Amino acid sequence: MITKLMRVTIVVRDEEEALNFYTEKLGFVQRADETFGPGVRWLTVAPRDQKHLEIVLQKPNPLLHGEAGAKELEERIGKGTAWVFGTDDCRKTYETLKARGVKFLSPPQEQHYGVQAIFEDLYGNQFVLVEPRP
Numbered sequence: 001m002i003t004k005l006m007r008v009t010i011v012v013r014d015e016e017e018a019l020n021f022y023t024e025k026l027g028f029v030q031r032a033d034e035t036f037g038p039g040v041r042w043l044t045v046a047p048r049d050q051k052h053l054e055i056v057l058q059k060p061n062p063l064l065h066g067e068a069g070a071k072e073l074e075e076r077i078g079k080g081t082a083w084v085f086g087t088d089d090c091r092k093t094y095e096t097l098k099a100r101g102v103k104f105l106s107p108p109q110e111q112h113y114g115v116q117a118i119f120e121d122l123y124g125n126q127f128v129l130v131e132p133r134p
Helices: 015-025 062-076 090-099
Strands: 007-011 029-035 041-046 054-058 083-086 103-111 114-120 126-132
Touching (some): 007 062, 103 126
Parallel strands (some): 007 054
Antiparallel strands (some): 029 041, 041 054, 103 114
8 A cells, every 4th residue: 555655756957956956946955865886876855844755856867767768858857747835925935936046937826725836947847836725
């Protein structure tokens, strides 16, 4: 039986560049950073208070994925599905992230379920920031 979601992967072009974006711009913390041979890195981040879910920042690697698999993954960069991040104050978080240089596709807007804004990472992956209604 499945009991929980543990990790999700974002395919990136450059792990160091992605790590800087997620930690410095979004304020996430690095959870793991291990190397397993030449060019094979296990790198995860998560929101500071998120204890049971990590985001794997994965660069396509022919040693790990094979030549064809790595090429296929490279073509998927920036084409992932939208994730939803929760916040207690969407407008304040929007202003903070925008001041850090995060690109927003839409500013905070009232929705029937709360307030939402949409931003993207440095590779074009889209994320929804939601302040749910009480």
